[in-house]
Amino acid sequence: MSTLLFHDTCTLFNLALVGLLPKVKKLFKQNLYVTPTVKDEIKHLCCKKKKRDDLYLEVKKFWTKVQWPNSAELLQAQAYKNVLDTPGHCDHNENLGEAETIAIIVGSFARNEHNLFISDDGRALALARKQPEVTAAFGTKKILELLEKAGIISQQENADYRRQLWEKGEFIR
Numbered sequence: 785m786s787t788l789l790f791h792d793t794c795t796l797f798n799l800a801l802v803g804l805l806p807k808v809k810k811l812f813k814q815n816l817y818v819t820p821t822v823k824d825e826i827k828h829l830c831c832k833k834k835k836r837d838d839l840y841l842e843v844k845k846f847w848t849k850v851q852w853p854n855s856a857e858l859l860q861a862q863a864y865k866n867v868l869d870t871p872g873h874c875d876h877n878e879n880l881g882e883a884e885t886i887a888i889i890v891g892s893f894a895r896n897e898h899n900l901f902i903s904d905d906g907r908a909l910a911l912a913r914k915q916p917e918v919t920a921a922f923g924t925k926k927i928l929e930l931l932e933k934a935g936i937i938s939q940q941e942n943a944d945y946r947r948q949l950w951e952k953g954e955f956i957r
Contacts, residue, residue: 787812787900788815788889790900791818791822794904795904795923795924797839800839800843800846801948801952803842804945817849818851820884822885851888853888860887867911868907903923904956923957925957
């Protein structure tokens with residue numbers, strides 16, 4: 785089966801910020817999925833918080849499909865969200881994108897050989913790595929390494945992209 789790439793909002797935003805989405809699409813071809821929550825989160829982040837409608841349009845061109853959760857996956861997403869939330873969380877939407885993505889991988893894509901969960905959220909990565917249906921879970925740094933290994937970017941470009949993200953105040957794993 786194909787490799788599937790499931791993104792969390794933070795990673796999509798980071799890759800869009802430095803113009804890397806077309807190169808990531810070249811690496812992973814047409815197997816790029818997001819959840820409805822991640823789609824909404826990235827729209828809110830780009831258009832409302834950062835006032836960067838151009839980034840949202842770039843991100844929209846990136847994914848192949850919005851994968852909607854079924855009712856069992858919605859329940860599982862809430863359970864995962866509860867695991868990801870730390871004491872004092874007031875925002876009902878915080879961690880929902882990560883939780884929904886992991887629930888869909890576990891529920892709908894269990895038969896695939898390779899299910900990749902991509903996030904720069906350490907708690908979400910740890911939770912995803914505990915799921916047998918998730919083949920690998922990693923962040924932006926690993927995406928940069930894979931692009932370099934595939935010859936899509938050079939070692940210097942990898943370093944430049946990391947520096948650009950750091951200078952923009954974006955945390956990557």
